[in-house]
Amino acid sequence: MGTVIKVGMADLNVCKAPDALTTLGLGSCVGICLWDSVAKIAGMAHVMLPDSTQIRNNDNIAKFADTGIKETLDRVLKLGAQKSRLVAKIAGGAQMFAFGSNNDMLRVGDRNVAASKEMLKKLGIRLVAEDTGLNFGRTIVFYPENGNLVITAVGKPSKTI
Amino acid sequence: MSDLRLEEINSIHFDVLKEIANIGAGNATTALSKLLDAKVDMHVPNIEFMEFKDLAEAIGGAENVVVGILLTLDTGIDGMMMFILESDSAEKIVNSLMGRTCGSLDEFSEMDLSALQEIGNIIAGSYLSAISTFTNMTITSSVPYLSIDMAGAILSVPAIEFGKISDKALMIESEFGDKDTIINGYFILIPTLEAFELIFSSLGLM
Numbered sequence: 001m002g003t004v005i006k007v008g009m010a011d012l013n014v015c016k017a018p019d020a021l022t023t024l025g026l027g028s029c030v031g032i033c034l035w036d037s038v039a040k041i042a043g044m045a046h047v048m049l050p051d052s053t054q055i056r057n058n059d060n061i062a063k064f065a066d067t068g069i070k071e072t073l074d075r076v077l078k079l080g081a082q083k084s085r086l087v088a089k090i091a092g093g094a095q096m097f098a099f100g101s102n103n104d105m106l107r108v109g110d111r112n113v114a115a116s117k118e119m120l121k122k123l124g125i126r127l128v129a130e131d132t133g134l135n136f137g138r139t140i141v142f143y144p145e146n147g148n149l150v151i152t153a154v155g156k157p158s159k160t161i
Numbered sequence: 162m163s164d165l166r167l168e169e170i171n172s173i174h175f176d177v178l179k180e181i182a183n184i185g186a187g188n189a190t191t192a193l194s195k196l197l198d199a200k201v202d203m204h205v206p207n208i209e210f211m212e213f214k215d216l217a218e219a220i221g222g223a224e225n226v227v228v229g230i231l232l233t234l235d236t237g238i239d240g241m242m243m244f245i246l247e248s249d250s251a252e253k254i255v256n257s258l259m260g261r262t263c264g265s266l267d268e269f270s271e272m273d274l275s276a277l278q279e280i281g282n283i284i285a286g287s288y289l290s291a292i293s294t295f296t297n298m299t300i301t302s303s304v305p306y307l308s309i310d311m312a313g314a315i316l317s318v319p320a321i322e323f324g325k326i327s328d329k330a331l332m333i334e335s336e337f338g339d340k341d342t343i344i345n346g347y348f349i350l351i352p353t354l355e356a357f358e359l360i361f362s363s364l365g366l367m
Contacts, residue, residue: 010213049321
């Protein structure tokens with residue numbers, strides 16, 4: 001068994017099998033995993049906001065879907081992954097509180113998911129699986145050995161996508 | 162746009178925030194004591210600007226199941242406030258309010274959840290009135306929204322809102338109760354930078 005590397009909020013990391021990547025308690029944030037099945041290399045980003053260009057305070061590139069995914073891509077390529085073999089799996093983007101319908105904060109989970117998908121498309125990385133939206137938090141673990149993304153939530157059976 | 166940067170908040174500003182926290186916790190204690198019809202003590206709250214990544218750790222880890230009650234601030238100052246209760250504290254409060262001895266978080270009925278929501282509302286309102294008194298501003302908030310989930314997931318909501326302006330959040334940890342029932346609560350205030358400025362300037366600090 002390898003080590004499980006923790007990715008914090010607004011953070012990203014990469015690893016090679018048998019190591020794995022995890023992020024705990026994803027709420028409205030989105031966890032994006034990039035995977036090269038041959039090199040068994042993976043990257044994970046835990047992004048909080050959709051777009052770095054909309055925000056004044058944007059020094060932390062791991063915080064945003066656009067810059068965070070780009071950086072994760074650069075890091076997995078540096079580790080030896082091949083871009084043509086990369087696929088993506090994403091999870092998170094929940095709506096933790098049932099706000100009134102005209103509230104902007106209502107949409108942040110959805111917006112994070114949409115921005116992540118858009119960025120993946122822009123970078124030409126195929127999205128193969130997702131577990132997004134709804135109203136509960138998720139803990140995710142990604143295993144580059146087999147490409148499994150294991151998702152656990154409070155009071156629910158764990159799920160592999 | 163605001164000129165204030167959170168990094169530049171100095172010790173006088175911080176003392177003011179501390180004092181507001183103190184009074185807020187005092188109000189909350191009185192309210193809780195009336196609600197539960199019991200003597201409730203208060204410890205001096207611990208107030209800190211924390212990095213987001215440390216926030217969840219301070220509340221027992223990202224996967225720790227907690228109760229989060231969130232209100233948005235509408236008039237006066239913009240922002241959000243959140244009250245977080247440890248799950249065993251939430252159980253204690255509801256049990257004592259409902260006059261029973263058992264019942265855990267996952268067995269809570271609609272009625273229990275609604276009671277919990279109201280408690281959050283009262284406690285948040287106590288802090289709000291402290292800010293309001295200090296600044297002479299009328300501040301109103303939304304109805305409370307409740308969520309029971311992993312601390313990390315619940316905290317992501319204020320973290321995202323705050324993340325637009327800074328990597329740190331203002332956290333006030335308070336402890337209420339007597340020897341037998343200690344209630345641990347965390348209060349997180351997320352005003353916009355403009356709101357911070359408004360608070361400080363109405364206190365004559367800017």
